[in-house]
Amino acid sequence: GVKRFVTMSNGDFVEPLNLFKQELEKLAKLQRKLARQKKGSRNSRKTKRKIARLHRYIVDSRRDFLHKTSTKIAKNHSIVYVEDLKVSNMSASAGGTKESPGKNVRQKSGLNRSILDQGWYSFFQMLSYKLERGGGKLIKVDPRNTSRTCPRCGFVSAENRKSQATFACIGCGYRSNADEVGAINILRAGRVRLACGTSGAVRPLSAGTQRDLLQH
Ligand SMILES: [Zn+2]
Structure with missing residues (x-):
């Protein structure tokens, strides 16, 4: 798994948002529960609401984390070089790559996929506009x-x-x-x-x- 979200050339690093693992387990548990419940029943509607609430919480927390991290980096740097993820395909997940998907990929698509990835794309977008606001630039390498x-x-x-x-x-x-x-x-x-x-x-x-x- 990913132990560091960001590592800088001077050795500083940022850990990934830790709440994820715990919250993702909770989410998976609720989804298994929903699968067992009768479709359209009162209980299944209740579980669905819980899933939606938890999902929103995870997405908001990550967004907050990405904002804080990008703000901190943009404050202390003008030009930032980052790995071009299009080339390295770091989004490989669930035991496979985009070219050769693992067997869990299908199950993990949809609701979970958006929160399973670490949010690099959003992160780079945030970092890029924050750097440019201060006259700097994000450069993909x-x-x-x-x-x-x-x-x-x-x-x-x-x-x-x-x-x-x-x-x-x-x-x-x-x-x-x-x-x-x-x-x-x-x-x-x-x-x-x-x-x-x-x-x-x-x-x-x-x-x-x-x-x-x-x-x-
Ligand atoms: Zn050497």
């Missing part, structure tokens, strides 16, 4: 190799990534938290991209081309 490149010696290998949490370079022995290594590499890749997109071109780029360069 292609995350290729960013989880397996050693930030100290530059050695690239899948074996550098020992587990979800641990990075240990088989070249130089550098060890660190894997998310932190990813964040450092995203920052570096983003800076290179920004430099190339603004000054590396032979002729001035159109706004559209620049945007494409930044977002790919």
